[in-house]
Amino acid sequence: MPDREPAPRGPIRTCVGCRRRRSPDELVRIVAAATTLVIGRNAAGRGAWLCRDDPGCFALAVRRRAFPRALRRPVADAEVEVLGRLLFAPAEQDVRDYGAACAADAGARHQTMKG
Numbered sequence: 001m002p003d004r005e006p007a008p009r010g011p012i013r014t015c016v017g018c019r020r021r022r023s024p025d026e027l028v029r030i031v032a033a034a035t036t037l038v039i040g041r042n043a044a045g046r047g048a049w050l051c052r053d054d055p056g057c058f059a060l061a062v063r064r065r066a067f068p069r070a071l072r073r074p075v076a077d078a079e080v081e082v083l084g085r086l087l088f089a090p091a092e093q094d095v096r097d098y099g100a101a102c103a104a105d106a107g108a109r110h111q112t113m114k115g
């Protein structure tokens with residue numbers, strides 16, 4: 001049997017930031033919950049995908065207002081901010097921003113996200 005063109009294996013998703021098509025393993029899935037954006041492969045609802053390894057994609061997605069479009073609902077700036085922290089809040093950075101973040105998050109429950 002001759003070799004066929006290598007077909008992409010498994011599902012392919014498009015990053016809403018850079019529009020690259022990649023395997024879901026290389027992306028994170030953002031889902032619109034009632035009043036927040038959450039990160040979860042298996043969370044219920046419409047998802048938007050972002051490159052896991054590129055903070056620039058998040059910035060791009062914000063600039064293009066890709067989240068409201070992909071998630072099919074209005075997305076408040078505050079939600080985007082919180083999401084940005086969930087995605088890319090490295091331990092080194094949180095000291096300075098921690099107070100402000102807590103103030104901004106008042107009301108929102110602090111969640112620990114793994115993976």
Ligand SMILES: [Zn+2]
Pocket residue numbers: 015016017018019020050051054057
């Ligand atoms: Zn991307």
